[in-house]
Amino acid sequence: xxxxxxxxxxxxxxxxxxxxxxxxxxxxxxxxxxxxxxxxxxxxxxxxxxxxxxxxxxxxxxxxxxxxxxxxxxxxxxxxxxxxxxxxxxxxxxxxxxxxxxxxxxxxxxxxxxxxxxxxxxxxxxxxxxxxxxxxxxxxxxxxxxxxxxxxxxxxxxxxxxxxxxxxxxxxxxxxxxxxxxxxxxxxxxxxxxxxxxxxxxxxxxxxxxxxxxxxxxxxxxxxxxxxxxxxxxxxxxxxxxxxxxxxxxxxxxxxxxxxxxxxxxxxxxxxxxxxxxxxxxxxxxxxxx
Numbered sequence: 528x529x530x531x532x533x534x535x536x537x538x539x540x541x542x543x544x545x546x547x548x549x550x551x552x553x554x555x556x557x558x559x560x561x562x563x564x565x566x567x568x569x570x571x572x573x574x575x576x577x578x579x580x581x582x583x584x585x586x587x588x589x590x591x592x593x594x595x596x597x598x599x600x601x602x603x604x605x606x607x608x609x610x611x612x613x614x615x616x617x618x619x620x621x622x623x624x625x626x627x628x629x630x631x632x633x634x635x636x637x638x639x640x641x642x643x644x645x646x647x648x649x650x651x652x653x654x655x656x657x658x659x660x661x662x663x664x665x666x667x668x669x670x671x672x673x674x675x676x677x678x679x680x681x682x683x684x685x686x687x688x689x690x691x692x693x694x695x696x697x698x699x700x701x702x703x704x705x706x707x708x709x710x711x712x713x714x715x716x717x718x719x720x721x722x723x724x725x726x727x728x729x730x731x732x733x734x735x736x737x738x739x740x741x742x743x744x745x746x747x748x749x750x751x752x753x754x755x756x757x758x759x760x761x762x763x764x765x766x767x768x769x770x771x772x773x774x775x776x777x778x779x780x781x782x783x784x785x786x787x788x789x790x791x792x793x794x795x796x797x798x799x800x801x802x803x804x805x806x807x808x809x810x811x812x813x814x815x816x817x
Contacts, residue, residue: 553594556671561601564671565594571679574629579816587816589630590640591676596623614653615644622647628669630676632814635719636660637673662763664719664730666747683813688718697732698803700796708738713796717803719749722811726751727804728762744768746776751784754801758784759793 553565568591575588597605602618615621627640639658643651663673674685688696700713712734719730733746748764760783764776787793804811 551592551594554675556675561598561604562668563596565596566672566675567592567594568675568679571676573680577816585814585816586680587631587633589632589676589680591628591630591672591679593626593628593672594623595626597621609655611653620646620652628672628676630673631660632677632681633721633723633816635663635673635721637663637667637669662749664747664749665716665732677814681813683810685718698799700731700799701792703792709735709743711735711792713792715796715800715803717807717810720803720807720811721813722804722815722817723751724817725755726753727800727811729800742769748776752797752800753784754797754804756784757787757794757797759787759797760784 551567552569554568556564556566558564570590570592572590573586573588574590576584576586578584597618599618602621605624606612606615606618606621622645624642624644626642629638629640630636638660640656642655642658644653646652661667661669663670667673670689671686674689677683678685696718697714697716700715702710702712704710714732714734716730716732719728721728728749728751731746731748731750733744733748734742735744737743745767746764747766749762750759751762752759760780761776761778764778765773766776767773787797
């Protein structure tokens with residue numbers, strides 16, 4: 528009987544909100560008109576790690592508690608995004624949330640293991656478990672959380688690079704003027720770069736402006752680039768136009784690698800990426816298991 532009671536008590540403690548367990552010294556990460564983001568450095572825990580062939584121990588799963596506070600507009604946006612207006616019809620009833628996040632640095636992914644949403648009386652008004660796994664990029668709400676958690680373990684400067692000036696975080700790969708006078712520019716986010724097998728994985732931002740300088744199209748693309756073979760494939764992405772706003776970007780090659788030809792703008796980008804990887808090998812292999 529004692530064993531059963533102990534097991535029940537242990538199970539219950541797993542679901543006690545973090546602030547109910549102990550006072551937490553939250554570390555501020557970022558704020559805007561809608562949200563303020565914090566994390567608890569003391570809660571960062573390596574849940575899984577592997578030993579590489581050369582004897583290095585590398586974390587592959589990290590967890591940490593985070594906190595988000597909401598303004599009225601931030602609460603309204605959150606309620607809309609979660610589709611819980613029937614549960615929380617008044618944004619004033621949402622003050623802050625605590626979340627247990629699980630991070631995989633090799634794939635640059637994050638998952639909400641548990642979320643508890645509170646009113647201003649510190650009462651839980653809604654909870655959610657096991658959110659989807661998503662990859663972190665510059666358009667992710669959770670980028671600050673991801674960078675802070677990974678930095679706490681690896682100390683590789685993820686937050687510094689994320690917050691670096693645009694010209695330091697992003698590198699221009701090429702600019703091309705089309706026959707109609709429009710100009711297309713492709714830039715690469717160095718924060719997302721990582722070597723995986725024979726590929727460089729990264730996110731790119733492609734902007735086309737018409738002859739008057741008005742933005743006519745934006746493509747935000749995750750690519751795998753085989754630097755040795757000179758091939759690439761679009762793994763994910765979105766496309767924006769003034770008419771349709773953001774839509775899913777469909778790969779015209781149906782997920783197949785395409786050869787980057789020497790007479791096209793992307794070849795200049797290939798050369799630039801090869802040079803970047805050569806000069807920044809420690810960065811692009813920072814969490815590699817190879």
